[in-house]
Amino acid sequence: MRSAPFVLEYTYKRSTGPVIGRFLTGLLDRRVEGVRTDSGRVLVPPREYDPETGRATDGWVTVANEGAVVAHSPGWALVRLDGADTALLHRIDGQVETGDRVRIRWSDERVGHINDIACFERTA
Numbered sequence: 610m611r612s613a614p615f616v617l618e619y620t621y622k623r624s625t626g627p628v629i630g631r632f633l634t635g636l637l638d639r640r641v642e643g644v645r646t647d648s649g650r651v652l653v654p655p656r657e658y659d660p661e662t663g664r665a666t667d668g669w670v671t672v673a674n675e676g677a678v679v680a681h682s683p684g685w686a687l688v689r690l691d692g693a694d695t696a697l698l699h700r701i702d703g704q705v706e707t708g709d710r711v712r713i714r715w716s717d718e719r720v721g722h723i724n725d726i727a728c729f730e731r732t733a
Contacts (some may be wrong), residue, residue, distance in 0.1 A: 628657045631669070636725040639715050643670050643693050653693035675712035675732060677703045686711065688729050700728040 625633060628644065632655050635642040643653035645665040651670045652659075672692035675689055679687040679696045686705055687696040705711065711729040719725035 626657070628655050628666075633656070633721045633723070633725075636723070637719045637721040639674070639675060639713075639719070639725075641670055641672050641690060641713070643695075644668065644697075645670055650694040651692060652695050653697055654688055654695075675710060676705055678709045678711055678729075680707060681705050686729055699723075699726055702728045702730045705729075705731060 610717050631664045643651040644655040645657040645668040676690035679689050686701040689696040710732040712732050713728050714727045716725050716727045
């Protein structure tokens with residue numbers, strides 16, 4: 610069987626924009642921010658538009674670095690951080706069950722990327 614090397618790469622850069630850019634900058638500073646909708650819901654990760662109404666979101670909210678597991682599979686969990694109304698999908702360290710309390714374990718070196726959150730870990 611013959612083979613040849615294949616490198617998948619994207620040779621362009623894309624702007625994160627004002628909403629995701631601010632979210633990622635917050636992670637750099639160990640801060641998680643969401644946006645508020647007209648109805649008062651807090652979306653984390655933030656979105657420019659409310660997925661329920663299509664209206665622009667407005668108003669930044671800092672949420673907690675810990676929360677509850679909403680759903681999980683091996684190695685991954687949906688976590689609703691305290692102060693947020695939506696859940697964030699990320700890696701989980703160890704076994705968790707729905708409802709378990711977890712907190713962010715920050716990466717030692719942060720660069721303004723979702724991987725600035727190394728993973729979530731159980732609080733107790």
